[in-house]
Amino acid sequence: MQHWRWVAACGMSAIVTFLPCERPASAEIASPQATTAATEIATIQPSEAVESFEKTFGVHRGLRRNHAKGTCASGEFVGATVAQEWSRSALFQGDRIPVLARFSVGGGNPAVADVDSALPRGMALEFRLPGDTLQHMTMVNIPIFGAATPASFNDALVAARADPETGRPDPKRLNAYMASHPDAHPLAEWSRHHRPTASYYQSIYYGIHAFLFVDVQGISHPVRWRFVPRDGVKELSAAEMASVPHDFLESGLIEKLRKGAVLWDMVVYIGEPGDPIDNPSVAWPESRRHFVAGTLSLSSATPQHGAPCENINFDPLVMSDGIAATNDPILLFRSPAYAVSFGKRISGQ
Ligand code: HEM
Numbered sequence: 001m002q003h004w005r006w007v008a009a010c011g012m013s014a015i016v017t018f019l020p021c022e023r024p025a026s027a028e029i030a031s032p033q034a035t036t037a038a039t040e041i042a043t044i045q046p047s048e049a050v051e052s053f054e055k056t057f058g059v060h061r062g063l064r065r066n067h068a069k070g071t072c073a074s075g076e077f078v079g080a081t082v083a084q085e086w087s088r089s090a091l092f093q094g095d096r097i098p099v100l101a102r103f104s105v106g107g108g109n110p111a112v113a114d115v116d117s118a119l120p121r122g123m124a125l126e127f128r129l130p131g132d133t134l135q136h137m138t139m140v141n142i143p144i145f146g147a148a149t150p151a152s153f154n155d156a157l158v159a160a161r162a163d164p165e166t167g168r169p170d171p172k173r174l175n176a177y178m179a180s181h182p183d184a185h186p187l188a189e190w191s192r193h194h195r196p197t198a199s200y201y202q203s204i205y206y207g208i209h210a211f212l213f214v215d216v217q218g219i220s221h222p223v224r225w226r227f228v229p230r231d232g233v234k235e236l237s238a239a240e241m242a243s244v245p246h247d248f249l250e251s252g253l254i255e256k257l258r259k260g261a262v263l264w265d266m267v268v269y270i271g272e273p274g275d276p277i278d279n280p281s282v283a284w285p286e287s288r289r290h291f292v293a294g295t296l297s298l299s300s301a302t303p304q305h306g307a308p309c310e311n312i313n314f315d316p317l318v319m320s321d322g323i324a325a326t327n328d329p330i331l332l333f334r335s336p337a338y339a340v341s342f343g344k345r346i347s348g349q
Contacts (some may be wrong), residue, residue: 028278057109073100074308076299077266087221088322102304112245142208145280155181196236197236199234202330223269228267231262
């Protein structure tokens with residue numbers, strides 16, 4: 001039981017980002033294996049999910065309802081032609097492709113301390129391909145998502161809402177949420193073994209969903225991708241977590257890029273028959289065939305206000321020919337949810 005109490009807090013931290021991943025002194029919960037997620041059959045509208053963010057994090061006019069705190073960056077991507085065996089996308093022709101990026105801290109609170117919102121952090125990319133076409137990749141620094149369906153994710157947002165009396169989420173409600181949502185457990189388990197990273201640039205960013213690579217013959221291949229920093233990953237120590245400045249992520253990135261570019265390899269994993277392609281809460285085996293499909297090089301960064309990334313909607317369904325969506329319900333839900341949030345913030349709401 002002890003184990004699951006801790007997993008409950010860590011799992012919520014990974015989903016909604018503002019809860020500390022530590023052992024709570026809360027009541028025991030039922031074994032998650034003994035229950036099923038009642039919400040699996042529930043449905044939810046994208047506008048309701050956006051309202052859930054607003055109720056949980058408040059409304060911050062003109063800002064994203066999730067990942068409100070962010071930093072713009074720019075650079076380029078050069079695709080590896082070896083990827084053409086799997087995808088005919090112009091990404092992999094070997095050209096230098098301009099990229100606009102946005103790093104962010106999860107959650108809808110733009111004033112959150114970087115260290116408090118341990119997970120996830122985002123890296124959103126807009127590749128500006130020849131012929132005025134675009135490819136988006138909107139990723140986070142966790143390998144799987146804490147929900148298999150939009151309704152389950154919404155339940156997490158509701159469960160994490162602060163109790164008006166304490167100003168903190170109600171531990172009983174969090175535990176009840178974890179007990180009834182087994183799809184949140186794989187990420188909670190992963191979170192037990194990880195601390196927040198020391199910078200935006202020492203993080204791996206995962207596409208999380210399965211996508212389809214479509215080759216020149218029109219054959220589709222299920223893939224998952226991640227961006228792995230060439231200089232390696234560094235997690236904060238407990239002492240560093242207690243002493244890092246409130247906004248260390250943005251200043252750290254700007255300073256680092258002033259000294260030189262930072263590189264990430266795009267690593268693509270090929271799915272095998274039986275690998276789930278519609279459930280972002282479940283990982284594929286690390287042993288799957290994989291290869292480097294290109295390298296991202298970011299060379300400058302700036303605060304987001306007034307910068308080019310501010311008014312981009314990094315909708316993950318903006319894809320170039322040769323890359324296509326799976327029927328992952330979370331992936332398909334993101335696009336209309338982002339449109340609602342974008343419409344609000346761009347009109348000053
Ligand atoms: C049902 C699930 C999800 C919902 C409802 C949701 C909702 C949102 C919303 C409303 C925004 C703000 C959009 C805007 O105003 O431009 C956002 C941003 C973001 N989301 Fe999600 N999201 C979901 C799942 C995911 C997943 C699975 C990932 C990672 C693979 C992700 C990564 C991000 C990132 C990185 C941003 C910031 C993008 C930027 O910099 O503009 N989200 N999300």
